[in-house]
Structure formats: structure tokens, C-alpha cells
Amino acid sequence: MAAAREEILAALAKRTMAPAEHPGSEGPWQSFRDRVAIFRERLEAAAGECVPVADEGRLAEAVAAIARERSASRVLSLVAAVRSIGAASRDPHDVDGVGLAVLEAQLGVAENGAVWITDGGLAPRSVFSLPEHLVVVLRAGAIVDQMHDAYARLSFSERGFGCFLSGPSKTADIEQSLVIGAHGARTLTVLLLGDA
């Protein structure tokens, strides 16, 4: 093993590739006059839904309506303002059978309708992919224009998991026809706070 490492590094050190500078991260990068509108449009293009919610006080009610509509009896919430229904243990397998998970996004990205969510050590990671339906709470003010601005706000100094999620799970592997709900969530609804 150590031999492999040394051999590969030696082979790479011998090679004659021309030195090239890193170009840096400065733009000109795209910006939008109405980020919220673009975010909505791109999220919908990715088969997600966007529902405006006036303030935190209305979140529980909005989630309850979605749970009813999706006939989800077990709700696992990582958002303080929304209560879970049916307890879940720390075992990632136990998330199987959760009808609806409620997550909080740190960021939204206008250009692609994605939200950035992290595990934050709060729940097993399977909460991103195993539940039948996902609800993500996002503050309208946390939407950035594009991915450069998104990465400028993220830090990866610690152990952890983070994911840009754009819409529900999907596939087009059979004859290029789009099917929603391949393995992960069948629907993804973003509750947009402060945009009603």
C-alpha cells in the first residue's frame, strides 16, 4: 500500500506537464433582479414546489396541510417550530416509514432552485433520502444568485454532510422519460418564509 502511494507520487513528480496558474474565483457572475422569482421557476423546473409562508407562526399549519395531502402519518421534523409525529430513534433504518421529513435549509440558489441542507448532527443522514416526502424551510432572504455566492457562504472545516438538493428524486433512465420518485423523496416542497 505504502509502495503504491510512493510509486504513484513518484510517477507524477517525473511527468512534464506545463505549470499553470489557478485562475481564482472572481466573476463576472450572473445576478438576478428578482432572485425569489427565478428560484421558484428553477425549482419548479426541477419538479419541486414552492409555497410562501408569511411567518414562523404559520409553519406548523403549512406542514400539517402538506402531511394531510400526502397522507403522511409519521412526520419527522428537524425544525423547532414544527413538531414530529411518531418518534424516531437514532438508527438510520428507522427513518424507513417516515412519510414526511421537515428540514431547514441554510441557503437557496436562484440559478438552479437548489437548497443547501446539512445533517448538523441532529438526525440520521438517511433523513434526506429515505422519507417519502420532504419539506424544506427556507428564508427568502437566504437565496443567493448562483453557486459562486453559495460556496462563498459555506464552510467545510468540520466533519459533516451537506447536500444541494434540487427538487425530488428523479430518473429518466427508461427511454429518457422523466419519472419522479426514483429512490428518494417523491415530492419536495420548499416553504419560503417571509415572502407572502
Added chain:
Amino acid sequence: MTHAENARAFVADDVRAHWHDEALWFVRAKRDAAMRTVPEWEILRTRAAEIKAHALSRLGDYLVEFEANATKLGAVVHWARDADEHNRIVLSLLRERGFRRVVKSKSMLTEECGLNPYLERHGIEVVDTDLGERIVQLRREPPSHIVLPAIHLRKEEIGVLFHAELGTAAGESDPKVLTEAARRGLRGKFLEAEAGITGVNFAIAETGGIVVCTNEGNADLGTSLPRLHVACMGIEKVIPRAADLAVFLRLLARSATGQHLTTYTSHFHGPRPGAELHVVLVDDGRSALAARPAFSPSLSCIRCGACLNTCPVFRRSGGHSYETSVAGPIGSILAPARDPERHRSLPLACSLCGSCTDVCPVRIDLHHQLLSWRGVLARKRLLGDGKRRAMQLAAFVLARPRLYERVARFARSAARALPSGLVGRLGGVSKDRRLPEPPRESFREQLARRRARGRG
């Protein structure tokens, strides 16, 4: 078999060949539409090429930096010189823990290494979880496209397969129903898996993290349930900084499928609590390729598949014709680097139209490299005697203007006199070609006539 021979079998099914061509062109059109939403697209492509050129010029340093940072986060990094060493590392990780049930998400590297058959020979159950890969796994054949593994199949064929393997109703071929059946079948596999294997789209030197992109969420399911995550990557996948991801991710999904971003773009920094993360760095010919300046830019490839979708030869010949894990223009550059003898027909499976170079998000000069390969193969005498003699003859004639004029005059009258399909009888790629209507006069003859008239 040569690419042309394999392609003959593919085009024999006319309906399928046309469907394949159109389906891929449709993906290309979606890519164009997505690209047009980004005004700085061309700047992004240049940036991506520059970052990759930089990263490759200091690849050893970045690999060491990645290793140090990944280790700090609690991951274990392994190094493998070739496919065999890679396979042995993965098998021993499983054996040491007594694991036999593995779920795997898409990884062209493990395809290149032949990991599945290797593990199966050693009593491990490996289940491919990407829907397209699951389909081809059940059919016991390799994927035909790096992004769309089952694009060579029609839904009726998948219906027949699922009826036999998953018990769907006979005659059922609705993609929704078939996908749902696969989902149900694979849920159980995910829940009982002991290890999850994934590929890696990007490894970040600065942070020690890896990024995996899927649309289905299968890499996320496959790594969040079992206690062991093994991530397999070619050494060229490392990029310097997290901020570089913005450039690549803005290009990748748009180039691949016309989406603005893959549905799940997951960043793993260290193992999750109570679990293990192992990263296997694989060379398998990459350091040797890095040492060949004419071809080293091909290491910048981010496997988006755009060059396959746009290639007139790929669209009309199907991925299996290439007999490589990566097909299409990029595969035709990578494969001869590993085995020029075996893959010598691939650089000829190209019309030099340059469409691949136009769409490549990291600005690899694909068609130039394909042309360079022809030169290399010709010097190695791997192009076949007929081709070599024809080229020698052409070189002789072209170097002698008077002789050329005489030959050309003869060719023009001969071409008018002979049936246009004659050239097809020469075989090879000329089989489906027809002679164009030749001009009555050459450029030189026209010029001479006009000059004479001007003077008179």
C-alpha cells in the same frame, strides 16, 4: 472486433438506431437550452479548463493535501496502482468486516476496474442501484453510455426484463410503473446492505471532502444506511478548493442532461457518526497519461457525456460498439492510451466534425486529440496496410502539383462516368458513403480560363 464491425450490427436495427440518434440529440438540445440561461457560459468553460490544468500540473501535491485533510476528518485513504490493486483493496475492506451485501451507485471507475465481476467471483452480492445500471446489470451487460447507461434499450425490452426478474405484469412497459417496481425491489437491498460503494465526482484537496452527484438519491441512500462507505476515484478527480466546485457544478448537469444541477449534490466530509469512510485513489494508467502532453488534457474530463450525445458517430453506432467502459469521443482517446493495439479502430470512429470539442465543458480539444491518435497509430503501424499505402500514395501525389493536376482531372471524369455507389464497395467506413457530384472544372482550370478572358 473493430468499431465499424460492431456498428454494423447496431445499425441493422433501423428503428432502434434512429430512435437512439434522436433521443441523444434531444439531450443535446436540452443542454443547449440550459447553457443559454448562463450568460457567462464560455467564461465558465475557460475557468474549468484552467482549474483542471492547474490541478493536473500539481496533481501529486493536491493528492497529498487531500489525503492529509481527509484523514484528519476520520476517513481512511488507500492508493491503488491499477485495477487489480483497487479490487483487492475493496474486497479486503469487506472481508475484514465479514460483509457480503453491497449496494453500489454509479461509478465509471469501478466499471473500468471490473469491480462487480471481481467481487461476485469472491462471493459478494453487489447490487447496482442507479436505475439504468440496475437494468443493464440484470441483463448482464455493461452500460452503453456514461450518464445514460440503458439508452440503447427500448421500454418494451425493459418491460420484458422486469417481468422476468421483478415480477411486473407481462406486457407492462410504462416507465412510471417499471421505475416504481425497481424502487420497491431496491428499497429492501438498501435496508439490508452492509456496505455502500460510490464513485466520486470531485475530491477537494483543501477540505478533504468528496462530492457525489446523482439524480435518484441512490448514493445518499447507499451511504446513509450501511456502516461502511467505500468511495472509489481516479486520481485525476481532485480539485484544489471548495470554491472551484461552483465552476464545475454549474457546467456538469447542464452539459449532461440540461438540468441546472443534479438533484442530489452531496458533500461528504469524513464518515458519519458510528460509520466508516474509505477513499480509494486509483492510478490505472492516469499518471502515464499525464506524462504525454498531447493527450494529458483528456484527464480533465468530468464525465458529463455531452461529447457522446453530440457525436454523429456515437449516436448512430451505440455505446457498445466501442467495447470500452467509457465510449464516444472521450473514450476513443482514453482507451488507446491503455491498449493501442486493441482499441486502434476507435480514433477512426470520428468524422473530425469537432462537435465534441464545441460542447466539452472543460474545453478538451477532443477532435484534435483523436486526429493525433491516428498519427500515433499510423507510426506504430496499427492502422492497417491498406490505409497506410493509400496515405503514402496521397502524400506522393500531393507533393507534386503537376502530377496532382493530371490525377485530379482523370478522377473528375472517372467519377462522372462511374456509378456513385461504387465507393461503397471499398468496404470499411466507405460502405455507406456516396460520391458527391464532381465539378466539371477544377479551381485552377477556372482561374486559368478567367485570366485568359480578362486578358483577351
